Amino acid sequence: MNRHSILRVVAKLMIPYILLFALYVQFHGDFGPGGGFQAGVIFAAAFILYALIFGIENGRKVMPARVNRILLAGGVLLYCFVGLAGIFLGSEFLDYNVLGPTPVAGQHYGILLVELGVGLTVSSTMIAIFYVFAGQDI
């Protein structure tokens, strides 16, 4: 199992930084370029790199298909429920103004949660597609 040692060492070094960068793109998305979609793709790329280098079996231990499916649906649900929260707080669907004490804070919470939903769904969709191509069940 000592083949590809350069790949393994480099991947081990890279993966934490890719994940960190994904989180940066995710949570800095409301100030600069980025957002849930890009972050989700970067996050999934780190995972796919791990599964390619260390084997799909190890990949499935990190992210079981079941958990992945829950995250996939959970992201969409998070998005929808943020939208519904606007309705329940007496305004329109996806109105962030009413989510916080002030409209500015509300917009902040709203976009953060919605983008988190997008990020979750995008990354788990990428991983699900990878599983299907790797011949595994979703």
Add this chain to the structure above:
Amino acid sequence: MIAANLPILHVIIPLIGAPLGLMFRRSPAGAWLLALIISWVTLADSLALLLIVSGGEAVSYEIGNWAAPWGIEYRVDMLAAYVIVIVSGIGAVTMLYARQSVEAEIPRDRIYLFYTMYLLTLSGLLGIATTGDTFNLFVFLEISSLSTYVMVSLGAERRALTAAFRYLVLGTVGATFYVIGVGLMYQMTGTLNMADLVDRLPEVAETRTILAAVAFLTVGIGLKLGLFPVHVWLPNAYTYAPSVVTAFLAATATKVAVYVLVRIYYTLFKGGVFETLPVDEILLALSIVAIIAMSAVAIFQTNVKRLLAYSSVAQIGYMLIGISLVTITGLTAGILHLFNHALMKGALFLALGCVFFRIRSVNVDDMAGLAKVMPWTMAAFVTGGLSLIGIPLTVGFVSKWYLILASLEKEWWLLAAAILFSSLLAVIYMWRVIEVAYFRERPAGAAAIGEAPLAMLVPMWMLVGANVYFGIDTDLTVGTARAAAELLMGG
């Protein structure tokens, strides 16, 4: 709280239901129950919407409280509410019917995926009819189309996969053409909001960019609705999809695409498009070919599902004829046929679903003598068939009556003759099936089968009953269609 949010609830409730459906991986019955409840809640919301807008005032809804040209606006007027009721009504009835049919046709471990995809399609189709934003419409078009491809591919035969793939390729071309058209309009007007486009399009209507946009929009939506020469995806997709999927799609998806076409021509361009480009004449010519050629092709089919699929292409021709006449009566007939065709094709495909449930085939020859063992199913098929032909006391008659009235109004005798001739062809292809089912003996040694289960018969007969009811009491359908047509022509 609920009243103010009615224009969006029918879109987001199925959208929330879809990811929830993934929870029912091991419990097909649970997934079915979820889809059933959501479909009926959606129908209730749709009926409430129709009630609200029937006064003539459109309802507008600003998503996220962003004012209209900047934010996405949902706008429900008479026509939109009418299409929304068609889609959610057919959805509610097919879900009532679906449980046993789906269990018989889709592998158990994939049933939850079917219901998830159905809910996504429902959300997408309702979204298309609701939104007042041309780009948002594209998004919903993609939501409904992508989930439709998956539903078609769930068919039992492997050919369902190629049918779904072909549908995917052509459907994607259609959606891309639509978005190119929207892009070209955006380039000239700087807006995506429909109400805003209405104000800004007249200034630039003569430019080559807008002419190209109209061409792209027509071809793109034409692909989606099964316009005659670009309908090639339709027969296979309808034939190999599971029965419930075929019934739902035949009654809703193409109708919604026709609605989009009406929106583009009559709302966005206010009918002015017919002066700059002869799209009405092109559509009329293609539709006349469709109603005759496709009915003729239907006569030679041995698979009854495929027969009805070709008949659907012909029936879409009737709707487009009504729309391309550019008169109030013509438009009324076209809009009316949206609803009426949904009823008859829904009933016919549900009847075929019952047939397939019992004899595992929908070939004409295998249906020999079936009327003796499945009297209720075949009676439903006959009633649906009569409606398709246009016999009085059925909805089909009402549509054709108004269509012929509209062509006589223009004194286009040949068009009226073509419509009558196409109805005669419909008599032939329906008769082939009815003759085999009623006047041939069941082959010796055929498996002893009984009538389809009550849970499938009742929803099917609800649609058959609607075929007759709305064929006699036309106040609601014709009244709504005429009011919508008057708003479109006068607005």
